[in-house]
Amino acid sequence: MNDRPDLPPLLKYGNAAVKLLNRLGVPAGPPRILTVRGRISGQPRSTPVSIVTLEGARYVVAGQRMEWVKNVRAAGEGEIQRGRRRESVTFTELPEEQRGPVLRAYWHQHSQGRKVAARIFEAGENAGPDDFAAAAPRCAVFQLATIELDR
Numbered sequence: 001m002n003d004r005p006d007l008p009p010l011l012k013y014g015n016a017a018v019k020l021l022n023r024l025g026v027p028a029g030p031p032r033i034l035t036v037r038g039r040i041s042g043q044p045r046s047t048p049v050s051i052v053t054l055e056g057a058r059y060v061v062a063g064q065r066m067e068w069v070k071n072v073r074a075a076g077e078g079e080i081q082r083g084r085r086r087e088s089v090t091f092t093e094l095p096e097e098q099r100g101p102v103l104r105a106y107w108h109q110h111s112q113g114r115k116v117a118a119r120i121f122e123a124g125e126n127a128g129p130d131d132f133a134a135a136a137p138r139c140a141v142f143q144l145a146t147i148e149l150d151r
Contacts, residue, residue: 025084030110034060036071036078045071050113051080051144054105058144060091061099061106063120069140077147088147099141100133107132 031048038045047068052059062069072078077090094102103121107114107129118127121135 030112033081034068034072034078035081036068036075039071039074049080050106050110052102052106052109054102059094059102059105059141060144061103061117061139061141063122064138064140066120066140072140072142080144089144090147091142091144094141094143096136099136099139102141103132103136103139104129 031050033046034049035044035046037043045068049060049062049068052061072091073093075091077088080087080089106117107127110117114127115125117123117132118125121127121132122138123131123135127135
């Protein structure tokens, strides 16, 4: 049985293009590149993510069954990249009861990713902001915090 959500077939090509452009130092739209150590291999794993900003805090959201979510849970920290700018961050997973407002904010802030997110969140094809908020039990929401380096 495949435990991964049903994603659009062209998504992997779009993600690869976004990652390549970012490696070349060219930001490609709003997505950032999240890089985290693989929980099994220990090798860096990267995927495009969209940052949600709510009340001054930053978040990333995804379906519970995404592989990168499992890696973030295991690693607890990673890197966010946009073009040539890199930032080391920690990830704190929000409990289910706190996810709704962030998921609603995702719907408002990332219209370009709504259809794919609705599939991943299992929210329905014509999902609105309240449908995204109701998907909290099927989603992972991580708050980002910059790792301050001693200088």
